Amino acid sequence: MLFNSFTYLLFFPLVCIFYFVLPHRMRWVFLLLTSYFFYMNWEPIYALLIGSSTVITYACAYFMDSLRVDRKRKTLLILCIVLNFGILFLFKYYNFITDSAFDLLTYLGLRVDFPKFSLLLPVGISFYTFQAVGYAVDVYKKRLPHEKHFGKYALFVSFFPQLVAGPIERATSLLPQFHKVIRFDYGRAIDGTKLIIWGYFMKVVVADRLSIYVDSVYNNPEMHSSISLVVATIFFAFQIYCDFGGYSSIAIGCAKILGFDLMTNFRRPYFAQTCGEFWHRWHISLSTWFKDYVYIPMGGSRVSTSRRYLNLMVAFLVSGLWHGANWTFVIWGGLNGLFQVLLIVFKLNAPKSAAKWATGLRILTTFVLINFTWIFFRANSLTDATVIIKRIATQSGSFFIGDNAGFIYSLLGISILLAKDLYDELNLNLPIAEHTYSKYLWYTSLTLMILLFGVFDGSEFIYFQF
Amino acid sequence: MIKYASHLLIGLILVVIADIAIGKALEYFYFNNESGLLHRTTYSIEETEADVLVFGSSRANHHYDTKLIEEQTNLSAYNTGRDGNFIFYQTAVLKSVLKRYTPKQIVLDFTGTFAFNQSDYDRLSSLLPYYRGHEEMRDVILLKSKFERFKLWSDIYPYNSLLTTIAVGNLEFNKRRENNVGAYNGYVPMHGTMQGSIETVKTDTMYDIDDNKARVFEEFLLLTKEHKVPLLVVYSPVNYTYASDYSIELCGRICAKHQIPFIDFSRSDDFVSKGDLFHDESHLNAAGAELFTEKIIQLIEDSVIDNR
Incomplete structure (x- = not known):
């Protein structure tokens, strides 16, 4: 049963009601x-x-x-x-x-x-x-x-x-x-409901919309120019975040309503200042699993420097393989491991305080590097990945937009996502936003946007295949 | 729990009110469109009384020059073809048309496959705005999913993802743009020619037939028979070569079963390998459409005469 199916929308409320009625x-x-x-x-x-x-x-x-x-x-x-x-x-x-x-x-x-x-x-x-x-x-x-x-x-x-x-x-x-x-808790139920609505927005409005453009370009890379491939790669970065982050948000929200706490899985990953920090914000439950059950048992960082690098590479290569039985995933894992090693070798971890422009530059650099790894993650084969990289570097040409309306909705979805993530990242807590009426307005608007711009073809979540 | 339920209820009421308000506004502007594909669908379903009606997907839409048909046959013509919409859409539109009037000739441009393809069902979303007002289309629309009738409780849902298209369809500029490209009575010509040599394409081999598709296709044929409308089923030209195509074979077989003429132009020497007549391998350009329509006109004239 898919979270984004009508069946689940009937299933979950019924489960909640029976669950709390039962002894x-x-x-x-x-x-x-x-x-x-x-x-x-x-x-x-x-x-x-x-x-x-x-x-x-x-x-x-x-x-x-x-x-x-x-x-x-x-x-x-x-x-x-x-x-x-x-x-x-x-x-x-x-x-x-x-x-x-x-x-x-x-x-x-x-x-x-x-x-x-x-x-x-x-x-x-x-x-x-x-x-x-x-x-x-x-x-x-x-x-x-x-x-x-x-x-x-x-x-x-x-x-x-x-x-x-x-x-x-x-x-x-x-x-x-x-x-x-477990007794029904009003606060938890409200928090859970908010997470569910936001999760649906991420999945149906952003991820599934972006997937239309990404699939068009990535399934025929030899037909597309550098700019189209770059845009498709950036779109994929947001697609996979919203697809998987959306699923996690719905999962955590549903569990919360039932009275269970699941671990946070995503923390605004594209605001990471280094590739190392990215993995503290992306798929946290998996990266900590690899840390606890693979990296640390191998000696972690309490070993010689070269062994530490090896441990990191092994953990990330296995993580890549975990995602899929394809060399593209192995290379994706390897690149992420390599970035971690380079961070340590060149002591590039972000300083605690830095000028805003430097912070912005670090976020941008990390985003570019992570996007480079996504090429391997999304490409249908290694050959396709090399074609994409080659064409990005060399192939100027016209910009493919596809469906104009779909492209506009894609940009709208990304803008709302980034605005919300930025608000949370800066921990603004503006009094006006915390007001009950504002919250009603925000979550009602999200629901309406799901109805207006959501993609309702019941597409699966990317991470199901893993 | 009561406190939670009451907050949920307030949220739900707000959503319902906004849904009705926004949905009604979208409905108004949708049916107020004077150009664009939404307008063409509405016109096909609710207004056209043309003698010759063309049904099909994008290939129909770009291949049948209605102006030429009108000029050469003295019959009015309208092209109901819509991009990416196949037999489900075509049959639903036909049902609405036949409820209003009986055309003198129908041409069904066959494209697609009888195999199951989820996207063909998803594309039925293009008919959702007509669900409430057109009872005759409902059985086809409900093939989209078993929950469709519940989803349609929402007023916004039928207009999902259509906001910008509805807005553009209301602009005078779009009307002018359509006139400038030579669009006429549903027909939208394509411009530009296909470069390069033609390829041999791997077409459909034997597959499991989707019962819904086969049934709805037959329903299309039977409806025209029932209303005594002469029907031509056509496979319009392509600019590729292929060994065999199971879908075309099936289409031919079903037509033969119902004694409906099926004319296959997919290997016609008049078109294949002539890149100057094509926009891409599956779509004729305006010059190609003109040549192809000439051939169709001949068939229509023969058909109309035969059925007098």
């Missing part, structure tokens, strides 16, 4: 059932995969906690990781690895045929696998005891607001919330 002891059952119902709207059979991941991690954590010998605990953890990532590998990476191996062997003059699997990628598999594995690691590291209640653990893995596209929650934060008695 506390039955709520987890209800949420578990609705979460599986939510997921099974795509491909019912793939609910078995979530079920398997849940059972594997629960059993491993359960036995891990009861064992005292470290070696055995470690073996169990490895078994848990191998099984979970094995499923992920089979569905997401098998064909990519075998295709790449085939290409390499053919290049070396060898011909080896690998069996092919034509499996549909289960929606959100990378998200819930990481969340479940994170739990097993936390139990192994004794950050929390294993969850005794299997049903509530199953709910932790499948909680519908964040099941298919995050935020990737930590067991230490979300699991305890399923044990608390």
